[in-house]
Amino acid sequence: MSGKGDPDADQSGADQSGVDSGPVAIPLLGSWVAVSALSRDTTTIRLGHLVNAVGYRPPALLGRMAATLDVISGGRLEFGIGAGWLAPEYASYGYSFPKPSERIAQLAEAVQLIRRMWTDPAPSFQGEYFRIENAYCDPPPLQKPAPSVWIGGEGDKILEVAARHADGFNSRWWPPERFARRIPELAEIRREAGLDPDLFRPSVMLMLIPERNPADAEAEWKNFTVVPDSGVIAGAPEECAARLEEYVKAGVRRILVTIPDVDKKPHRLQLAGEEILPALRGL
Template sequence: MTRFGLQLPNFSLGVPDSELFGRVAELARAGEDAGFTSLWVMDHFYQLPALGGPDQPMLEAYTLLGALARETSRVQLGTLVTGVTYRNPALLAKMVTTLDVISGGRAVLGIGAAWYDVEHEGLGVDFPPVKERMDRLEDAVRICRAMFTETAPTFSGRYYRIHEARNQPRPLQRNGPPIMIGGSGEKRTLKVVAQYADMCNITGDLATVRHRIDVLRSHCRDAGRNPDEISITRLASLFLTDTDEETA
């Protein structure tokens, strides 16, 4: 079944900072009332170059989602997506669990390998080579899954570890918040999706997306997993204007 979610890609909404959250909350409620089944925000600290500049407003994702959980009642809530470099994965699991409790079981963990080097440099966050970021992503997903589903898990990976980690209160969703991996790397990212994820966000035009779904299915076969267990999502822009000329 096809479902539609709403992503809020920027917070340059033409209002003073004192009115910014009220406007964002209004958009979230309008999206839910319109029938969108999920609500997503970017997890960035600077606005992306394609959408604006670093001096434009960018609210911290999980603080915002916790507030929006109280402004909505039905939509799933998540980031599209969190860079693995931004937060310790055990802390991230705790944050998403807290969102799940606040929202009544509507949290989704969206996560990827991170890519925006400018904000890493600006905020003093390490930005390792892509292979290390992918290794960190795999560690992080495994830690988050364990903390969502086990009482006191221990895990030792390449870059992260936990020891009898507690996560109370427990997530409200039976198997914990769904884990969505963003990214379309065919050799590694989609392999990690096949092994560990519930959802993925695939980029590209329709022909590219179809090809990458085939690649994902191949990885699922190698992992002994039914590919139909993984929900496929794609991010697209929708422009609402009065005339075709304005859209162009």
């Protein structure tokens, strides 16, 4: 289970903390600087971005930044990347926004290029969209052979890229039943590519609202108009744990949660760390 962008998550028992990446129209620290700061404020929790859109930065630069973050964090990077999807974000910063097929093709090339930068002392790559020649990336990541690569997205083409080129994928708000349908399909793609399906890790992002009084959780749940019901887990700790267990049984290997208002309601993080997470350990 993951906390989200909070140094307190290091003490909560969570495995990972993630920070939103992209020029969103809300007050939000720049993700790479924020995660670098978290790497110095924490010692055990794994760190990453949700996720780096391939069109925001050249992949060679992104690969070098990621390698540096893995080094300064002591080998704790979980690298998230996606094709990008929100045209107004691109337009607001003057970035080009290619059609979906091009962005997906760019994503596939970017992952291959970045992996090569992490593992080859003199990497070169010649693709349709991206090229490098003896690109310098030293020091390389501490993790060997390389940090895990997670692709964010839900569409068929994105998931195929993830199955062929990444270590896992992350989708928002899916119910367990959808994972149970899609995971076997992605496993078959892995087999066709000569890759071990058991090494591929599906993950989900959810909103978690644990409260001793389930009515308090449900009242807040009803205020979330952006997140669909399938993406919200709210209630008493044992109810939340039971629902999350359904994801584990469906084949999900990583659960990332946003816990709202933890600055005003720190007991929620405590409930997650002390009662919900232990119930999922060992499943």
